[in-house]
Amino acid sequence: xxxxxxxxxxxxxxxxxxxxxxxxxxxxxxxxxxxxxxxxxxxxxxxxxxxxxxxxxxxxxxxxxxxxxxxxxxxxxxxxxxxxxxxxxxxxxxxxxxxxxxxxxxxxxxxxxxxxxxxxxxxxxxxxxxxxxxxxxxxxxxxxxxxxxxxxxxxxxxxxxxxxxxxxxxxxxxxxxxxxxxxxxxxxxxxxxxxxxxxxxxxxxxxxxxxxxxxxxxxxxxxxxxxxxxxxxxxxxxxxxxxxxxxxxxxxxxxxxxxxxxxxxxxxxxxxxxxxxxxxxxxxxxxxxxxxxxxxxxxxxxxxxxxxxxxxxxxxxxxxxxxxxxxxxxxxxxxxxxxxxxxxxxxxxxxxxxxxxxxxxxxxxxxxxxxxxxxxxxxxxxxxxxxxxxxxxxxxxxxxxxxxxxxxxxxxxxxxxxxxxxxxxxxxxxxxxxxxxxxxxxxxxxxxxxxxxxxxxxxxxxxxxxxxxxxxxxxxxxxxxxxxxxxxxxxxxxxxxxxxxxxxxxxxxxxxxxxxxxxx
Amino acid sequence: xxxxxxxxxxxxxxxxxxxxxxxxxxxxxxxxxxxxxxxxxxxxxxxxxxxxxxxxxxxxxxxxxxxxxxxxxxxxxxxxxxxxxxxxxxxxxxxxxxxxxxxxxxxxxxxxxxxxxxxxxxxxxxxxxxxxxxxxxxxxxxxxxxxxxxxxxxxxxxxxxxxxxxxxxxxxx
Numbered sequence: 282x283x284x285x286x287x288x289x290x291x292x293x294x295x296x297x298x299x300x301x302x303x304x305x306x307x308x309x310x311x312x313x314x315x316x317x318x319x320x321x322x323x324x325x326x327x328x329x330x331x332x333x334x335x336x337x338x339x340x341x342x343x344x345x346x347x348x349x350x351x352x353x354x355x356x357x358x359x360x361x362x363x364x365x366x367x368x369x370x371x372x373x374x375x376x377x378x379x380x381x382x383x384x385x386x387x388x389x390x391x392x393x394x395x396x397x398x399x400x401x402x403x404x405x406x407x408x409x410x411x412x413x414x415x416x417x418x419x420x421x422x423x424x425x426x427x428x429x430x431x432x433x434x435x436x437x438x439x440x441x442x443x444x445x446x447x448x449x450x451x452x453x454x455x456x457x458x459x460x461x462x463x464x465x466x467x468x469x470x471x472x473x474x475x476x477x478x479x480x481x482x483x484x485x486x487x488x489x490x491x492x493x494x495x496x497x498x499x500x501x502x503x504x505x506x507x508x509x510x511x512x513x514x515x516x517x518x519x520x521x522x523x524x525x526x527x528x529x530x531x532x533x534x535x536x537x538x539x540x541x542x543x544x545x546x547x548x549x550x551x552x553x554x555x556x557x558x559x560x561x562x563x564x565x566x567x568x569x570x571x572x573x574x575x576x577x578x579x580x581x582x583x584x585x586x587x588x589x590x591x592x593x594x595x596x597x598x599x600x601x602x603x604x605x606x607x608x609x610x611x612x613x614x615x616x617x618x619x620x621x622x623x624x625x626x627x628x629x630x631x632x633x634x635x636x637x638x639x640x641x642x643x644x645x646x647x648x649x650x651x652x653x654x655x656x657x658x659x660x661x662x663x664x665x666x667x668x669x670x671x672x673x674x675x676x677x678x679x680x681x682x683x684x685x686x687x688x689x690x691x692x693x694x695x696x697x698x699x700x701x702x703x704x705x706x707x708x709x710x711x712x713x714x715x716x717x718x719x720x721x722x723x724x725x726x727x728x729x730x731x732x733x734x735x736x737x738x739x740x741x742x743x744x745x746x747x748x749x750x751x752x753x754x755x756x757x758x759x760x761x762x763x764x765x766x767x768x769x770x771x772x773x774x775x776x777x778x779x780x781x782x783x784x785x786x787x788x789x790x791x792x793x794x795x796x797x798x799x800x801x
Numbered sequence: 802x803x804x805x806x807x808x809x810x811x812x813x814x815x816x817x818x819x820x821x822x823x824x825x826x827x828x829x830x831x832x833x834x835x836x837x838x839x840x841x842x843x844x845x846x847x848x849x850x851x852x853x854x855x856x857x858x859x860x861x862x863x864x865x866x867x868x869x870x871x872x873x874x875x876x877x878x879x880x881x882x883x884x885x886x887x888x889x890x891x892x893x894x895x896x897x898x899x900x901x902x903x904x905x906x907x908x909x910x911x912x913x914x915x916x917x918x919x920x921x922x923x924x925x926x927x928x929x930x931x932x933x934x935x936x937x938x939x940x941x942x943x944x945x946x947x948x949x950x951x952x953x954x955x956x957x958x959x960x961x962x963x964x965x966x967x968x969x970x971x972x973x974x
Contacts, residue, residue, distance in 0.1 A: 399898035405934040439882035469933035491858025554868035
């Protein structure tokens with residue numbers, strides 16, 4: 282991508298003040314060239330979001346993890362569609378149309394996505410024109426033929442899970458097509474991140490997807506710190522990683538148990554459920570909250586770790602008990618019969634969609650935001666990236682198993698090497714300093730006193746992207762978040778094709794995409 | 802696997818004792834519910850969980866009620882797959898505009914007598930999502946709520962206390 286990146290930088294109209302990766306404004310032609318380059322695989326689409334008069338596209342280099350944001354001003358409310366040549370962008374573009382009223386020219390799918398005709402307004406973050414709330418019907422894609430029948434599931438599901446609608450077209454037991462309809466838990470998060478305080482925005486971002494709250498708070502803090510140019514004490518950096526790994530450990534343990542349970546192997550859920558509970562209790566004992574919500578804030582962390590003994594005891598216990606569960610999984614043929622060769626996701630699709638987390642890594646996409654782009658303290662820690670190539674439910678379980686061991690490894694290293702010192706720097710002095718015009722800094726002075734920050738953090742589910750624009754007082758003018766689920770949900774539709782209906786829960790759980798993170 | 806099952810038979814259970822729920826709380830709840838449910842339901846309640854817009858944090862903790870530490874089924878509390886089988890709706894999240902109809906229809910599909918428990922700060926009062934065009938309000942703005950269990954998310958032990966109170970109250974009513 283490096284030559285491509287140089288070409289883009291040369292074609293830039295302006296280079297904006299965004300840290301640590303550049304944001305450039307481009308013209309329509311460069312935007313179109315970039316969309317073709319993504320479609321050709323020269324870069325991975327990492328995000329696509331809008332504001333009332335512009336669209337932003339984040340490009341990721343899979344190898345070195347460097348990011349770049351392209352911005353196109355939309356003078357007449359239109360922009361050249363990315364989804365036309367690169368399908369992973371389609372739902373993001375439909376969301377942009379629903380929220381801002383901007384039209385992607387040439388987009389093959391013009392159905393509404395997040396807008397279910399229930400808000401009472403059209404384009405709530407754009408023109409905001411009032412409309413009736415009549416809940417217009419949704420035109421599902423057709424799968425026709427004499428033996429086919431449809432199965433409609435949701436939005437309220439049978440289990441304790443989030444709402445979404447799945448429409449299966451099946452030939453007997455075989456799924457011919459699955460189409461998802463999401464957006465039920467759309468809470469208007471981008472709207473809530475517009476012109477608000479840093480504290481309020483942090484709380485909203487921590488609740489984008491509750492299971493990844495630590496990862497989101499970390500990404501938000503890193504984006505805010507980059508934008509505002511404030512530092513973080515060493516101890517806070519290490520405590521953040523400790524919380525992130527505890528979160529990953531808890532979620533992976535829960536997922537491994539739950540996937541096996543969907544193959545009717547309840548013993549695994551019972552044992553993994555106990556281990557998960559022990560992780561959450563340790564989190565509560567160490568940081569005062571079972572999910573460690575709102576523990577990471579811009580500038581540092583809000584609680585210190587006073588006693589590492591519970592965490593050490595936890596890793597010892599998990600190390601004693603988890604290997605036997607792995608052995609149980611590996612030696613139970615009836616269970617393997619369900620997971621092996623079920624719900625295969627091809628390496629090509631995983632790469633094209635930039636599938637993050639265990640889903641991508643189980644289909645050969647060796648990408649982990651902790652390695653590249655990387656962020657401290659992971660550069661100082663010793664861990665391996667889990668990776669498998671089969672792309673089936675089994676591979677996704679094994680990636681999670683490997684990552685449980687890696688997280689244990691990381692937690693032990695962090696606890697052993699936790700540096701002393703303060704856990705947060707106050708933001709106020711740093712912000713005051715920024716408001717004083719600095720001599721000789723005029724050339725680099727951002728226009729209209731705004732600065733931007735971008736951060737990518739590896740949640741248990743994959744890479745989370747947070748973008749913020751702040752002013753000098755530290756107010757958040759605008760923010761956008763992108764959950765890994767956005768690129769994983771469409772892949773579930775591909776993975777289930779040709780499988781039996783009864784294997785859908787198994788496949789779905791092995792993906793474990795977030796509804797809330799997707800719907801925002 | 803055999804070894805693990807044997808150990809399960811002979812090891813002390815990890816399941817913890819029932820949390821204490823004050824009599825006064827139960828009386829108050831029984832009075833508020835004001836329905837003669839004992840004859841019909843006895844000491845057992847079937848629960849249907851509905852996510853009306855949560856961030857999934859509450860779902861994680863509702864899930865935890867089923868693990869061996871809390872083992873919610875020993876109190877006669879059971880999570881069921883259909884509102885048709887349910888006595889209690891546990892609702893999480895601020896009610897989003899897109900989920901309002903789903904919640905209303907789930908409530909309508911639940912046979913009486915029925916109770917609604919609002920789980921978490923969002924269900925109780927929209928949490929941090931109140932000022933959004935996409936949120937219609939707290940659960941009580943859409944369907945009648947009998948019990949609120951606050952928290953972000955509430956811990957399983959708090960939910961357990963609330964639900965045990967509900968079982969006791971419904972048995973007394």
